[in-house]
Amino acid sequence: xxxxxxxxxxxxxxxxxxxxxxxxxxxxxxxxxxxxxxxxxxxxxxxxxxxxxxxxxxxxxxxxxxxxxxxxxxxxxxxxxxxxxxxxxxxxxxxxxxxxxxxxxxxxxxxxxxxxxxxxxxxxxxxxxxxxxxxxxxxxxxxxxxxxxxxxxxxxxxxxxxxxxxxxxxxxxxxxxxxxxxxxxxxxxxxxxxxxxxxxxxxxxxxxxxxxxxxxxxxxxxxxxxxxxxxxxxxxxxxxxxxxxxxxxxxxxxxxxxxxxxxxxxxxxxxxxxxxxxxxxxxxxxxxxxxxxxxxxxxxxxxxxxxxxxxxxxxxxxxxxxxxxxxxxxxxxxxxxxxxxxxxxxxxxxxxxxxxxxxxxxxxxxxxxxxxxxxxxxxxxxxxxxx
Amino acid sequence: xxxxxxxxxxxxxxxxxxxxxxxxxxxxxxxxxxxxxxxxxxxxxxxxxxxxxxxxxxxxxxxxxxxxxxxxxxxxxxxxxxxxxxxxxxxxxxxxxxxxxxxxxxxxxxxxxxxxxxxxxxxxxxxxxxxxxxxxxxxxxxxxxxxxxxxxxxxxxxxxxxxxxxxxxxxxxxxxxxxxxxxxxxxxxxxxxxxxxxxxxxxxxxxxxxxxxxxxxxxxxxxxxxxxxxxxxxxxxxxxxxxxxxxxxxxxxxxxxx
Numbered sequence: 001x002x003x004x005x006x007x008x009x010x011x012x013x014x015x016x017x018x019x020x021x022x023x024x025x026x027x028x029x030x031x032x033x034x035x036x037x038x039x040x041x042x043x044x045x046x047x048x049x050x051x052x053x054x055x056x057x058x059x060x061x062x063x064x065x066x067x068x069x070x071x072x073x074x075x076x077x078x079x080x081x082x083x084x085x086x087x088x089x090x091x092x093x094x095x096x097x098x099x100x101x102x103x104x105x106x107x108x109x110x111x112x113x114x115x116x117x118x119x120x121x122x123x124x125x126x127x128x129x130x131x132x133x134x135x136x137x138x139x140x141x142x143x144x145x146x147x148x149x150x151x152x153x154x155x156x157x158x159x160x161x162x163x164x165x166x167x168x169x170x171x172x173x174x175x176x177x178x179x180x181x182x183x184x185x186x187x188x189x190x191x192x193x194x195x196x197x198x199x200x201x202x203x204x205x206x207x208x209x210x211x212x213x214x215x216x217x218x219x220x221x222x223x224x225x226x227x228x229x230x231x232x233x234x235x236x237x238x239x240x241x242x243x244x245x246x247x248x249x250x251x252x253x254x255x256x257x258x259x260x261x262x263x264x265x266x267x268x269x270x271x272x273x274x275x276x277x278x279x280x281x282x283x284x285x286x287x288x289x290x291x292x293x294x295x296x297x298x299x300x301x302x303x304x305x306x307x308x309x310x311x312x313x314x315x316x317x318x319x320x321x322x323x324x325x326x327x328x329x330x331x332x333x334x335x336x337x338x339x340x341x342x343x344x345x346x347x348x349x350x351x352x353x354x355x356x357x358x359x360x361x362x363x364x365x366x367x368x369x370x371x372x373x374x375x376x377x378x379x380x381x382x383x384x385x386x387x
Numbered sequence: 388x389x390x391x392x393x394x395x396x397x398x399x400x401x402x403x404x405x406x407x408x409x410x411x412x413x414x415x416x417x418x419x420x421x422x423x424x425x426x427x428x429x430x431x432x433x434x435x436x437x438x439x440x441x442x443x444x445x446x447x448x449x450x451x452x453x454x455x456x457x458x459x460x461x462x463x464x465x466x467x468x469x470x471x472x473x474x475x476x477x478x479x480x481x482x483x484x485x486x487x488x489x490x491x492x493x494x495x496x497x498x499x500x501x502x503x504x505x506x507x508x509x510x511x512x513x514x515x516x517x518x519x520x521x522x523x524x525x526x527x528x529x530x531x532x533x534x535x536x537x538x539x540x541x542x543x544x545x546x547x548x549x550x551x552x553x554x555x556x557x558x559x560x561x562x563x564x565x566x567x568x569x570x571x572x573x574x575x576x577x578x579x580x581x582x583x584x585x586x587x588x589x590x591x592x593x594x595x596x597x598x599x600x601x602x603x604x605x606x607x608x609x610x611x612x613x614x615x616x617x618x619x620x621x622x623x624x625x626x627x628x629x630x631x632x633x634x635x636x637x638x639x640x641x642x643x644x645x
Contacts, residue, residue: 089595089596090595090596092595094575094613095616098615103615132634187630188625188631189531189631190631231623250596251595252594254592255591264598266568266597266598268595269594270596292567292623292625293567
């Protein structure tokens, strides 16, 4: 009897720590997003439900959080004209809450639905729409879902490594021709990204937003949460003065932590990392986007690390890969920063060679039709947009 | 086992392929022999094509030549610590056209399933059978198959259906026979990665999403903790289409009973 009472007491005590986390989200298709080019394009997504008025969409959708063991309740309202769902990517929820239309349910126009599940393991997860996923996800219907351990928000997992502060980077891509004006019936296998994002930002947008710059002080530890909801492979290359120790993947503790200089995330993968350094660092994590055909580089972003309160390098050009091209988008000429050694090839977005020119600084692109192209310069593939 | 040429009818698309069959006449069911873990398989390969075929076996790290309208014999045994022996054409084009599979060694009481992932650019296959040399520079695959079948909006891929019960140990051997990199995502469950024929640091990890490189065969162990019907799909979302339409392509299903 004493044993039973003790067990009941323990279960009751454990239950006291488990909370209910409640979110209300709208599913919408009427958002806009500013690209690094200052152009505005359309997005779909989820926003917190406002008591009054409306909260506009963001790219990505807002980050949701819970504590390990919490009961998560998410009520969604769909005022948009199409059906949507939420798939809780990696959270291993039951079938009814899995968010797959043909095995779970749709949330149709005007409907509401309430998802319920237990946040099972501390770690990094993603939520996204699973209706016509190739399109709805690309349009922006995704966000991060972070589950913290009961021990606190400064641990990767229960009794795991601690950190001073954590940063999450959710990588994705966007095809502007789709977000500007998607034509129903388009061939979804021909998605061709024009913008390569981290937390919805690209290029210098990542330096203009101070929350995206990692503050890593000498001797301190920072948690880094990396998530890939894109169509490409995302390769992170860490600066030599920074130690990157990988502890978790897909919401599970790894058998043994390991050090990395580079780490590749394939679509759907997530990692939990601790960054540290024996000295103050002002440097950059390179994030390369590689296509799934042959790992050809599509683009690069940089995440700033700044522990010395120095201004990050002011010239945009310093963040560009070498060789770099400008302007981009271009209407008549593209200028290379140095004379290439070999002929320069221009490929269209389908990979078709459209022009080849002898080595020169100024490349005439005036005859090209508007769209995405790739300049092949001394073994490097550089995307550019012909305006 | 027979090397046959034929046409896969995938929805509205006709894809000309070469593949391993159990029958002397082309059929759409690919051969992937399953053998007892302690057994040696004596395999006879008949080449019904008009092309010399060179079939590479990973357990001997060597190729077996099979002339047109002829046959060759090969003994296949279990490699220590490995569940599978991938075998495929040593010729990239023939491999792309479909000559890639595996022999699975498992105990008779194990639940084991095999998924052969492959993508095709229908126009490139057509070029080959019209006598052209293949050019993959414009490779835009539009057909994404598992075991030579696809999931469609109307019907799940019955050749990629995993059946089991809560608590079962279910082994799934996944071969990427295509040219692309893929990223396999499990709904409902994490799986343990137990084996790869490549150097793979993920062995022993519990994952819901993991990469599989061209030519890689990854074995995973699924022990379901809950019942349900769940998809498993490529999270490179171009590959969950058929003819450009969603859903389709590389989607398998898990049907787990209580």
